[in-house]
Amino acid sequence: MVRAERWATVVYLAICLVLLVVWLSLPHDGPATDRSTMSEAEFRAGWRAMAGPDEGRTPVRVAGDDIYLLARQWTFAPDLVVAPNHRYRVHFLAEDVVHSAAIGGVELLLWPGKVETISLTTPGYGHLPLQCGEYCGLGHSRMSGSIEVAK
Numbered sequence: 001m002v003r004a005e006r007w008a009t010v011v012y013l014a015i016c017l018v019l020l021v022v023w024l025s026l027p028h029d030g031p032a033t034d035r036s037t038m039s040e041a042e043f044r045a046g047w048r049a050m051a052g053p054d055e056g057r058t059p060v061r062v063a064g065d066d067i068y069l070l071a072r073q074w075t076f077a078p079d080l081v082v083a084p085n086h087r088y089r090v091h092f093l094a095e096d097v098v099h100s101a102a103i104g105g106v107e108l109l110l111w112p113g114k115v116e117t118i119s120l121t122t123p124g125y126g127h128l129p130l131q132c133g134e135y136c137g138l139g140h141s142r143m144s145g146s147i148e149v150a151k
């Protein structure tokens with residue numbers, strides 16, 4: 001009896017091992033988060049180029065495939081107009097305290113000075129919700145971004 005239980009355990013563990021190897025060999029897309037290797041200086045150069053001479057005080061129509069959003073108490077800057085059904089790389093940088101970016105069904109924790117990037121496909125029309133999900137001070141509940149989808 002003890003011998004049979006021992007064999008059952010060995011067979012069970014062998015099956016688990018095979019399933020683990022099969023699972024690890026499958027492609028895993030998961031949430032669309034990338035491991036960003038972008039430095040803060042690269043982010044700021046991209047942000048300045050995207051935001052233009054008025055530094056994002058008016059809504060910015062994004063021209064390329066990269067979006068740069070600064071998170072700071074208590075806004076995401078700048079306001080954006082993006083193309084419909086387009087795949088973007090969205091880069092975030094918190095510049096004062098810890099924030100987060102809840103967008104496209106994922107939430108990224110944003111540590112000051114560390115660039116986080118996700119890949120995101122915009123919807124066909126409407127507005128893409130962006131909200132801070134990490135308490136960051138008195139204005140936290142109002143901290144959202146404005147991303148309009150338009151041709």
Ligand SMILES: [Cu+2]
Pocket residue numbers: 099100132133134135136137140141143
């Ligand atoms: Cu917040």
